Amino acid sequence: MTWWRREVIYQIYPWSFQDSNGDGIGDLAGITARLDHLRALGIGGIWLSPIYPSPMHDFGYDVSEHCAIDPRFGTLEDFDRLLQESHRRGIRVLMDLVLNHTSDQHPWFLEARVSRDSAKRDWYYWADPVGRGWRRRPPNNWQAVFGGSAWAWDAATEQYYLHSFLKEQPDLNWRNPEVQSAMEQVARFWLDREVDGFRLDAINWIGKDVQWPSNPSAAGRDRFRMRSYLRQLHQHDRDQPETHEALRALRKIIDQYPETVLVGEASADTPGGPAAFYGDGTDELHLVFNFRLLKARWGAESFRQVIDEWERAVPSPGWPTQVLSNHDQSRHATRHSRGVSERQRDRRARMAALLLLTLRGTPFLYYGEEIGMCDGRLRYRDLRDPYTKRYWPFSPGRDPARTPMQWDATPQAGFTTGRPWLPVSADPDRINVAAQCDDPDSLLTLYRRLIHLRRTSPALLDGEYEDLLPEHPTCLVYRRALPAAVPVDAWIIAANLSPRPQFVELKLITPTCRVHVSTDPLAPLDRPHDGAVLLQPEEALLFRVPPE
Ligand code: GLC
Ligand code: CA
Numbered sequence: 001m002t003w004w005r006r007e008v009i010y011q012i013y014p015w016s017f018q019d020s021n022g023d024g025i026g027d028l029a030g031i032t033a034r035l036d037h038l039r040a041l042g043i044g045g046i047w048l049s050p051i052y053p054s055p056m057h058d059f060g061y062d063v064s065e066h067c068a069i070d071p072r073f074g075t076l077e078d079f080d081r082l083l084q085e086s087h088r089r090g091i092r093v094l095m096d097l098v099l100n101h102t103s104d105q106h107p108w109f110l111e112a113r114v115s116r117d118s119a120k121r122d123w124y125y126w127a128d129p130v131g132r133g134w135r136r137r138p139p140n141n142w143q144a145v146f147g148g149s150a151w152a153w154d155a156a157t158e159q160y161y162l163h164s165f166l167k168e169q170p171d172l173n174w175r176n177p178e179v180q181s182a183m184e185q186v187a188r189f190w191l192d193r194e195v196d197g198f199r200l201d202a203i204n205w206i207g208k209d210v211q212w213p214s215n216p217s218a219a220g221r222d223r224f225r226m227r228s229y230l231r232q233l234h235q236h237d238r239d240q241p242e243t244h245e246a247l248r249a250l251r252k253i254i255d256q257y258p259e260t261v262l263v264g265e266a267s268a269d270t271p272g273g274p275a276a277f278y279g280d281g282t283d284e285l286h287l288v289f290n291f292r293l294l295k296a297r298w299g300a301e302s303f304r305q306v307i308d309e310w311e312r313a314v315p316s317p318g319w320p321t322q323v324l325s326n327h328d329q330s331r332h333a334t335r336h337s338r339g340v341s342e343r344q345r346d347r348r349a350r351m352a353a354l355l356l357l358t359l360r361g362t363p364f365l366y367y368g369e370e371i372g373m374c375d376g377r378l379r380y381r382d383l384r385d386p387y388t389k390r391y392w393p394f395s396p397g398r399d400p401a402r403t404p405m406q407w408d409a410t411p412q413a414g415f416t417t418g419r420p421w422l423p424v425s426a427d428p429d430r431i432n433v434a435a436q437c438d439d440p441d442s443l444l445t446l447y448r449r450l451i452h453l454r455r456t457s458p459a460l461l462d463g464e465y466e467d468l469l470p471e472h473p474t475c476l477v478y479r480r481a482l483p484a485a486v487p488v489d490a491w492i493i494a495a496n497l498s499p500r501p502q503f504v505e506l507k508l509i510t511p512t513c514r515v516h517v518s519t520d521p522l523a524p525l526d527r528p529h530d531g532a533v534l535l536q537p538e539e540a541l542l543f544r545v546p547p548e
Helices: 028-033 035-041 076-088 107-112 177-192 220-224 242-254 274-278 291-295 300-313 342-358 386-391 433-437 443-456 458-462
Strands: 009-012 045-048 092-098 151-154 159-162 197-201 261-264 321-323 362-366 464-467 475-481 490-496 502-505 514-518 532-535 540-545
Touching (some): 028 035, 035 443, 242 261, 242 274, 291 321, 300 475, 342 362, 433 443, 443 458, 458 475, 475 502, 490 532
Parallel strands (some): 009 362, 197 261, 321 362
Antiparallel strands (some): 464 475, 490 540, 502 532, 514 540
């Protein structure tokens, strides 16, 4: 089984993981210094959010040079060292590849904007204005994800350029073969340095309708959404068929490097769903994030629905992913627990861990998830991300999910000796690595245990997912098992997502099944079960089912 099916992958947001020189910004040497934490956790791969030189308008997703390291994070030597030290510990390293756009400070764009005849002009999208003078407007109504028109006026050459995100992130023209081959070279540069693959940023954006038709507006309640981007249906500004061609071409290159992997980020509402980017399961991406689980409300029915959909959507022989948190969304410990007690929040975080690590597919963890980090409670003046600022305080934004990793209970949480770029979250003292490291009942210990179990159990890794009680309103009960002919243990997961105790009746839970894990550290493992079991409020059990 290839490593990226077997292993759990951990996302590091380099700004926030570990600062090694006191400037308050995380860096590569810091990550290297913390690799043993990751090894003890049992993960097998890290994905680094961008570390390339960047003006940092979008904290690295605005790349101004592709084959170098931003000095804030260190040097190429620091990178090679990180790679080497990771590999030495059996940890693979994925880079973030931002294909849709560059920084407006990238030499390509600087050259493109010099004149309309620039050799690089066509590397980006340009359009003439409609109307003149004060009546001048962009060719259509497209909106940037981060707000406002997706078109920015270039006074020198009197045309608009397209930017799907910030105006400092002009979109690359993927119809231009030169762009494709330039990006291929970037990929090769890092693959030749022995990185193990890429997370592809915003891939469903790379194709657009260049006749520039306007998008229709959204219907119903969505018409009144605060973010202008959400008030439209994205029929023309993304998700066009040529995306698949570009991905097939990239896959051919990656396939020349054994054991490397492509994992794509695509919007949850992309037509046909994110699974479309698996192609036929062999010719586009190896893995695609499923943000529908991340966006699902806490509850058995909503979880079941997205899990089932995803099970059906991923084409075989494709392989699913599971993800609950990342650098763009409210952390799940916070998101699943708005308005509930701290105790309940902890219980839900433990259940979420068990679900994430026992569902079928490669789990992705977001740094700090393993200790139950919550969104930081920030003030407006703490904010750094332009998007978070723009919609503050109506939308939680992204900065709260990017606060420094909490290593210990000292004031800067062991992250820095200086002033951190974002304040350390005021979480309770126990939400840090030092406090949880040797505590058998901690969330960190639960993650370690479950990751170990997943890596070593053929049924958890490769078994089918079978929903055992599809009608149950408050409990999610499923089995992970290999075909009956294979004599290995199977697992039954019984999760009570409600705040009340629940009886689960199920013949398969025979007395020979053993409760292997409960997410409730105080609950007895040897409780009676014979065709039924009593689950505590917000408790999940993992049963080991011996082979017949
Ligand atoms: C992706 C990234 C996000 C970034 C955007 C533009 O969605 O995850 O952080 O701002 O793309 O690159
Ligand atoms: Ca630093």
